[in-house]
Amino acid sequence: MTALPDNVPARVLVMIPTYNERDNVDWIVSRVRAAQPDAHVLVVDDASPDGTGELADALAAADPHVHVLHRAGKEGLGRAYIAAMGWGVAQGFDVLVELDADGSHQPEQLSRLLEVLEQSPLSTRSGLSDKGRAADLVLGSRWVPGGAVENWPWYRRAISRGGSAYARVVLGLRVQDVTGGYRAFRASALESLDLDAVHSHGYAFQVDMLARAVRAGLTVVEVPITFVERERGASKMSLGIVAEAMLRVTWWAFSRRLMGR
Ligand SMILES: Nc1nc2c(ncn2[C@@H]2O[C@H](COP(=O)(O)OP(=O)(O)OP(=O)(O)O)[C@@H](O)[C@H]2O)c(=O)[nH]1
Ligand SMILES: [Mg+2]
Incomplete structure (x- = not known):
């Protein structure tokens, strides 16, 4: 992977x-801006x-x-993310960031993720980065030192940590926060993945993209973030989303073993 130019x-x-x-x-668009x-x-x-959607149209018009x-x-x-990635790559963006609308991913911490993509070569960050290789994918991580979660009850922590641990072990991913959704991709990294082949929806989508990135030999780096539970609006998290992640991860783990990967 080529590094982003220093001065541009x-x-x-x-x-x-x-x-x-x-x-x-x-609120969230204003914070990002x-x-x-x-x-x-x-x-x-x-x-x-x-x-x-109409509110977003008004923001775009202004x-x-x-x-x-x-x-x-x-x-x-x-x-939704696959469609957004296709649009962003076609428009020529260099870096594509995933960020939830509910304030869980603080835009004020985005510089932590972007700095890693902009720094090349990387030095002592945690994660999978080999010294001297630029990162292709940066994960905002709740579960590395310095990472945190605010306002989560014990059972949400347990589901997230347990789910991450399970996927990490069965899929052989050396990453602490496997399901987190605050991520920055280099466009070239996305171009090297077959996005049309990604069919997972909820948390499984995040695991799927990470596993594909690792298998493709891309460099993945985790940086600590503080995840803040949503204060307004309804959660879309459901038992179905957790079940989809568990079933798909288990299936991927089996097929990996069967195919000797
Ligand atoms: N376009 C689109 N966005 C979605 C869909 N489902 C969820 N989202 C968005 O994805 C982001 C994450 O969803 P959340 O409901 O916050 O899910 P979560 O973070 O797992 O659950 P909570 O921690 O309880 O908020 C939010 O910005 C949602 O609005 C969907 O089907 N389509
Ligand atoms: Mg949320």
Whole structure:
């Protein structure tokens, strides 16, 4: 992978998937714009019945750095991100960031992720980076030293830590936060993956993308973030999303063994 040029600022696209995030969309887009004034924002809305898409359109009309991708209906986080990545790569962005609309991923901490992509070669960060290799994918991590979660009950911590530990072990991923959704990809890394082959939706999508990146030989680095539980709007987390992740991870682990990888 070639490094981003030293003197040219990376063109950064922050992708924000939304489904019924009326109370959050303006707030989160404003925070991203304030924290990273050069970055562009793409809201990816799945025809939210609460009017989130129209609110995003109003933001885009007032700010040339804000864009909206309208999708026909709710298809899950994974499909929304795949569509956003395709758009962002086609538009020529160098770095594509995943960030939730509910404030769990603080835009004020995005510089931590971007700094790693902009630094080359990397030195002593945690994660999988070989010294001297530039990162292709940076994970905002709750479970490395310095990482934290605010306002989560014990059972959400247990599901997240347990799920990460399970996927880490059975898939052989040397990463602490396997399901986290605060990530920065180099566009060239996304181009090297077959995004059309990704069919997972919820937390499984995050595990799937990480596993594909590692298998493709990309360099993955974790940096600590503080994850803040949503304060407004309804969660889309469900038993189905947790079950999808468990079943898919188990299936991937089996097929990996069968195929000797
Ligand atoms: N476009 C789109 N966005 C989605 C879909 N499902 C969830 N999202 C968005 O994905 C982000 C993460 O969803 P959340 O509901 O916060 O899920 P979560 O973070 O696992 O759950 P909580 O911690 O309880 O908030 C939010 O910005 C959602 O609006 C979907 O089907 N389509
Ligand atoms: Mg959330």
